[in-house]
Amino acid sequence: MDYLKQFQGQAKILVFLSLAVSNGFIVGLWYISAYFTDVSSVALIIIYGSLIFLFNWLMADVIISRITAPLKLVRQAVHHVSEGASASSPPNLQRVWLGRELLTHLVPQIYKLASGERDDDSPLQVSGVSETVLYTLPLALVVINNQEEIEYINQSAAKIFDTPSDAVAGKNVHESLRMQFATKITFEAWLNMCRKKRVTSTKTWHHVRITNTDGNVTHQGDVVAYYNKGLGKRIETTLAFFDRSEDYASDDEGISFMALAVHELRTPITIMRGYIEVFEEELGDKLDGEQTAYMQKLSASAQQLTSFVSNILNVARIEENQLMLHLEEQKWSEVVHAAINDISIRAEAHAKHIDLNIHTGLPTVAVDRMSIYEVLANLIDNAVKYSGDSDRIVVSSRLMKDGSVETTVQDFGRGIDGSVLKHVFEKFYRNHRSKNAIGGTGLGLFLCKEIIEAHGGHIWVRSKEGEGSTFGFTVQNYQAVASNNLGGDNSKGITRNAHGWIKNHSMYRE
Amino acid sequence: MSQSQQKKVLCIEDEHFISELYMRSLNKAGYDTTVVVDGVTGLKEIESDAYDIVLIDLMLPGMTGMEILRTLHDSDKKVRARIIVTTNLDVKEDLRSELEQMADGYIIKAEITPRQLAEILDRIKLD
Numbered sequence: 001m002d003y004l005k006q007f008q009g010q011a012k013i014l015v016f017l018s019l020a021v022s023n024g025f026i027v028g029l030w031y032i033s034a035y036f037t038d039v040s041s042v043a044l045i046i047i048y049g050s051l052i053f054l055f056n057w058l059m060a061d062v063i064i065s066r067i068t069a070p071l072k073l074v075r076q077a078v079h080h081v082s083e084g085a086s087a088s089s090p091p092n093l094q095r096v097w098l099g100r101e102l103l104t105h106l107v108p109q110i111y112k113l114a115s116g117e118r119d120d121d122s123p124l125q126v127s128g129v130s131e132t133v134l135y136t137l138p139l140a141l142v143v144i145n146n147q148e149e150i151e152y153i154n155q156s157a158a159k160i161f162d163t164p165s166d167a168v169a170g171k172n173v174h175e176s177l178r179m180q181f182a183t184k185i186t187f188e189a190w191l192n193m194c195r196k197k198r199v200t201s202t203k204t205w206h207h208v209r210i211t212n213t214d215g216n217v218t219h220q221g222d223v224v225a226y227y228n229k230g231l232g233k234r235i236e237t238t239l240a241f242f243d244r245s246e247d248y249a250s251d252d253e254g255i256s257f258m259a260l261a262v263h264e265l266r267t268p269i270t271i272m273r274g275y276i277e278v279f280e281e282e283l284g285d286k287l288d289g290e291q292t293a294y295m296q297k298l299s300a301s302a303q304q305l306t307s308f309v310s311n312i313l314n315v316a317r318i319e320e321n322q323l324m325l326h327l328e329e330q331k332w333s334e335v336v337h338a339a340i341n342d343i344s345i346r347a348e349a350h351a352k353h354i355d356l357n358i359h360t361g362l363p364t365v366a367v368d369r370m371s372i373y374e375v376l377a378n379l380i381d382n383a384v385k386y387s388g389d390s391d392r393i394v395v396s397s398r399l400m401k402d403g404s405v406e407t408t409v410q411d412f413g414r415g416i417d418g419s420v421l422k423h424v425f426e427k428f429y430r431n432h433r434s435k436n437a438i439g440g441t442g443l444g445l446f447l448c449k450e451i452i453e454a455h456g457g458h459i460w461v462r463s464k465e466g467e468g469s470t471f472g473f474t475v476q477n478y479q480a481v482a483s484n485n486l487g488g489d490n491s492k493g494i495t496r497n498a499h500g501w502i503k504n505h506s507m508y509r510e
Numbered sequence: 511m512s513q514s515q516q517k518k519v520l521c522i523e524d525e526h527f528i529s530e531l532y533m534r535s536l537n538k539a540g541y542d543t544t545v546v547v548d549g550v551t552g553l554k555e556i557e558s559d560a561y562d563i564v565l566i567d568l569m570l571p572g573m574t575g576m577e578i579l580r581t582l583h584d585s586d587k588k589v590r591a592r593i594i595v596t597t598n599l600d601v602k603e604d605l606r607s608e609l610e611q612m613a614d615g616y617i618i619k620a621e622i623t624p625r626q627l628a629e630i631l632d633r634i635k636l637d
Contacts, residue, residue: 216607256602262599263569266618266620267598270525270619270620271528274531277535278534278624324606
């Protein structure tokens, strides 16, 4: 039963009756005034006005005291549990008649939540046997206080999180436990939400990675956290980590089912692309214009298939928390030029031309080239698909006020309906009106969003039906993120591009 | 590229169509290419130290590419060849750093054409 609604109903009846009595009083006065014809109207107004004012004031007092009576008792209950039984008396629920049901339900909950406070200061101060059991339990346990500091960490947790239990006490939990989550709602985000909005809450995360101070993954597993505002005087949260490193680790030298499936798909694509190239080289001069165009389309389609397979793999990586970016200092114009150079064949096969407009003097940026290539390829493929009769796609980059670099991919095609626009970055989302006419998986834009957000940037879309769409994203200035332990010694000597990496010491340098 | 300057490439690849394409493209670009189709023979050839560049697939019969790389890495005898992993296998993060220590390059075959492979090899600096 909704006790609040019941209380509101009772309060409504009280106010209604009070108004009825008040109105009846006024009508009664007006009726009586007919017998005092010799008194001036000014005097009547003054007398009656004063009586009405006095009566209404008294009525308001009665209404307010009745309606706020439950609030007073709730306050009394809170004071009672927070100051201790000796400091104040508990609320007497028999003294209230309006909202008594609501109170009899609410007040015990206040005592229940606060029950931990009247125990010892910390629930960890338990008998010797229990304490030993907790400490030696083969399950990583961490207890967190209301300052988001570690109050207690057992032996298993100290080992898994690679942090001595005595040194970590009192330290910020998010800094001390280096956890990487596969979902956007991380432990920190969940805890913030709980502390603002919840009294109790439990949440489980799968595929959580634990890293050491060098950023290398040492354990993988599941995390379960329990939050309770009244767990103890300071204690609010407990966290358990279930080590599933063996389950989550690659079963056969890093070869997962997805990796194997992708391998099997890529092999025929490699062969197709190879023989198409042989045909282009051998027959290049002998083909007429139409045949050359067919060959271009064949080549572009094979390349598109490669991108599609990469998209599937990347989405699987995101879902398994395996998408790791290696941010390195890069010249943005070089990154964009290299990607466009490669992708333009797909645009040209569809008779679209890419105009590049990259501002000069852009700062170096912190990006993972392979991932950024995926973003540009997906946005341009999208622009090609939705360009309609328009043959122009514009790719522009400029410096933003906050030092980041914004890049936009603009087409002048059919545009996107306003109701669809807010969903375009969702996984598997495709515009129902276009999905029969235009091929696609609904993965590309989702992937772009994930990659850009993992870079610390943001992605957006602006569109008008019939006029085209502009997709834009930002990447961060290298200097702005250089302090965040960019790359390791290993990555500094490696040049990555869309197709893999080659160590710099192996490359010619001018 | 004259005969004396011709770089020798060993391609360890069990997929016949791919090795044929790579051999054609690399020979056309002036490389002297040898193909072997299994890991054990591949390791022997690498240890003969007769090559400038080794292209090595990861999924190989006999001995996997990772096993070859680990054997070479742990061996006292170092080979002069630049070792480039050419594979369609996506390695997970934990193996990625190991691979970076043992190989000079990592290329996804489906992402490049044979001509692009030759262009990448042209840019590799040899001792």
